[in-house]
Amino acid sequence: MTEIESSNPVQTPQTKGKSKAVEEDTNVGRKPISTNKVAVEYQLKAIEWIEPSSGELRKLKVITQNENGPCPLLALCNVLLLRGDIKIKPYDRSSVTYDFLVELLGDYLLKSIPQGEVEIRNGLQVTNGKSSQNQEETKLQSDNVSNGIEDLTNKVQQVTLENGVAEDKENEQINKNNGEVDIIRPSLQDYHHTLNTALSIIPSLQTGLDVNVHFNSIHGFEPTAELSVFDVFHVDLVHGWVVDPQDEETWNVVVGKCGSYNKAVECVVGGDSVSKGIVVESSNKASNNGFEDSKSSLNEDDNIRVRDALITSQFLDSTATQLTYHGLLSLSETLPPGHLCTFFRNNHFSTLYKHPETSVLYILVTDAGFVHERSVVWESLIDVDQNASEFVNGQFKKGEATGGDYVDVVEEHQDLTGGGDQE
Secondary structure (H helix, E strand, O other), X not given: OOOEEOXXXXXXXXXXXXXXXXXXXXXXXXXXXXXXXXXXXXXXXXXXXXXOOOOOEEEEEEEOEOOOOOOHHHHHHHHHHHHOOOOOOOOOOOEEEHHHHHHHXXXXXXXXXXXXXHHHHHHOXXXXXXXXXXXXXXXXXXXXXXXXXXXXXXXXXXXXXXOOOOOOOOOEEEOOOOOOEEEOXXXXXXXXXXXXHHHHHHHHHHOOOEEOEEOOOOXXXXXXXXXXXXXXXXXXXXXXXXXXXXXXXXXXXXXXXXXXXXXHHHHHHHHHHHOOOHHHHHHHHOOOHHHHHHHHHOOHHHHXXXXXXXXXXXXXXXXXXXXXXXXXXXXXXXXXXXXXXXXXXXXXXXXXXXXXXXXXXXXXXXXXXXXXXOOOOEEEOOOOOOOOOOEEXXXXXXXXXXXXXXXXXXXXXXXXXXXXXXX
16 A cells, blocks of 8 residues: 655655656655664754743743654654643753653653553653663663663553553544544543553654545544554644645545545556556646547546546646645634644644744744754744745744854755745
8 A cells, every 4th residue: 555654755746747756656655775874863952932821931942853854753742842741851951862752752651641540650650761660670771762662561561451441442523513533532441552552653753654644634644553643642633735625526536536645646546557648648748638539449437537547646746745725724724723733744744833823824943954043943834835934933023044054954944845946
């Protein structure tokens, strides 16, 4: 099954012409062979942050990326940092390791255990990787993070079973007003399983997750165990690659028949095969003349397949930035003021924030090139190409950058996020 593989950053081709697009799309789910060692240390950036609920101004550190990549781990941690759910101490530290972040997340999960499971919390209190009970058995070891996670998981299983946690399924409540699905958080239901799953998934957050977008909603994703980790941490995951329902022809095919990115690619490839290359040829010429000429040689079912493939191909080509204006509008209207969430776009995970007063959407700038730029903290998200976006500081005011490499870093940042001129 072809999937959008987030471990290969910015894979959606920004090109006209479907021959290359189809060829690359069909390989999107394959992990590239790489000899590069994954970075395990991240620089911290000092920012000012205005609490949306109280309006209080406070200083904190957010995590930046040394190399461009999906890294959902950083997006998740930055949401938790901005919400005040986790804290990086001491404040004067300049960087954090992957080990440190894992310990921080493990501590947060254990503190989030339902009130009915006090025994679990007391049996395994972890703060920055150190246990208050059986410390030698349960601490996360800095020289081997995998073993640390395994130790933590085993301890959770042991304590949970000893205290007889009941296993019930999570409930889902459908909001009929907008069609979104809200997951009711588990209390005692299956909590040991949920916690163990989250702990086992944390290592994959450092590199990337398999994501299959659904085009009907900003919350539309193929449900997987990996993506459920966002729900465990109570962090909303959204995207803006949504079809406009007013475009009935595209909606009926891309949403009604395909539904997801994977199925859309299969539709294009299948239609092109049936038509012997007409879908690709028509896309390259921006014309459907080839299809019209070949109708007589195809049966009715094949004609429908080719037509659907052309419509789907046109949608994928015209939304190569993985953001539509309807999706942008849906984000603006659906997300509540002051909301922090994780935003998936261009096979990259970012921290998204809706300003409580202006309702403008902002993306947290995590490029390490901006680590010393206090005037570059957020980037506005107001159009699909980000040609009109602006950088603002921690108080959401436009400022002047001071770094000598500012222009080069901005251009590189725009290239990676889909901004700038599209060819």
